Amino acid sequence: MNLRLPAPAASVLRAIVTAAVLLSAWWAGIKLFGPPPFILPGPERVFAAILKNHVYLFDNALVTLQEILLGLFAGTVLGVSAALLVASSETMRRWLLPLLVLSQVLPVFAIAPLLVVWFGYGLASKIVMTTIIIFFPITSAFQDGLRRTDPGLLDLARLHGASRLQTLRLLKVPSALPSLASGLRVAIAAAPIGAVVGEWVGASSGLGYVMLNANARAQTDVLFAALLILGLVAAVLWFTLDAALARLIPWSDDRRPS
């Protein structure tokens, strides 16, 4: 068993193997069940659609990527602030937490058309939508982390006369960062949904718009091409963030035995 590859090479290899297995299963499914291409196109049709429309797809993917990133930024700032507020006192927690939960129960799809009327058909409504979808997992995970600081350490800090702010900055936040990282991982997986829902109810560009348009024109291959690219964008974002988090918060990395 001396075949161990360096870590990055191994993960690239894993990605290639996974993609190959999925594509083969898709291809085999098409060969086996033979659905008409307007119901489910085979991978070769979808890749042909990507090649044929690469400029169109790329331009629209950039729009969606921009919405995702801005939404992630806004949602993270909002989520972290909300978590700090909730964790600041037990009273705050009791009053605010139900509101935050309520914000999450709202079906975004139902309020999406309204958000568009309020914030317009441009970038703003998509960022708001993404923010609404992702800020809760971040708030929830981070405030949970803030509450789980080692009580022994907190006692020690009190013994040394640390101020509340010092305790927060030096003890609570660092020990809650791994939880925040988990929240971020959930958020980044959900963010594309926010952007696409936003595009669904009103937009002139973006991958969601491409899908709607392809659907209206019975171009199932283009629809799948847009889906595939959206999946790719989401996967790249997730793995980039995951790697960045592991590097920035090394104490969160429980995968590596110390």
Added chain:
Amino acid sequence: MKRLAAALVALGLSLSPAAAADKLTVLLDWFVNPDHAPLVIAKQNGLFEKHGLDVELVEPADPNAPPRLVGAKQADVAVTYQPNLYLQVQEGVPVVRFGTLVDTPLNSLLVLKDGPVKSIADLKGKKVGYSISGFEDALMGVMLENAGLSAKDVEMVNVNFALTQALMAKQVDGVIGAFRNFEPTQVKIAGGTSTVFFPEEHGVPLYDELIYVAHKDSLGDDRLKRFLAAGQEATVQLLNHPEESWKAFTKAYPKLDDELNTAAWAATLPRFAKQPGLLDRARYEGFGAFMKERGLITAAPALDSFAVEIR
């Protein structure tokens, strides 16, 4: 012995209507509304039954799905739009038009009467909202060129199904894809007044807004012929007895008995094809050439491959 005979008679009675009526599933293009009056009246007044049909009307979740479902043999008939038929045929959906429900366009461009847009030329530099149909670029492009502008002079924004809201909230200066028999009333109910521009008066060739399509393998099916016959009889009843028909319609769909649909009813009646089975070959060929010229399809398919008359 007597009891057995009675049971047999009962069985025969209960079986005979069911055996005579052939099931036919019709996928509508939208929620039931006055556009579907001939179908609802034919069902409600027993015209389908008279022609030996047991018709089920199904509302879709997505207006673009029905032709593909018929193409996949999940239903018998779909209601769809003539312009979209060319797009479906190009993508290999095996459907053929065999009848017409509404034989004029319903699509229109709507602006607010007290707004800055008095003519199409006033749209220069303005925003137009639309609900994606796959066809609005062509429609708007021609109307703009007809007014001496080009497609670049207007910003097109997909507002999904919120056409009236977008217009009333002044998020856009006009909306295309508004149905002339609905949206003007909707604007009125919301407290506004609108001006309607009709595509066929601004350079767009006439087309059938709503058509019936079936799978190309099922064109010999006798049920389609009977379906059209019942539809035609229903249209006659609609035109001759609009009041009674409205009562029958709202009896079937009590939720639709409101201001919007009452107004739409009157606005829609003159639009129904009086001979649903008739095919205007020149219209279908001409529209194919128009779709090709606007770059929506790469080649106009042979007429007989996607539009027929079944007699």
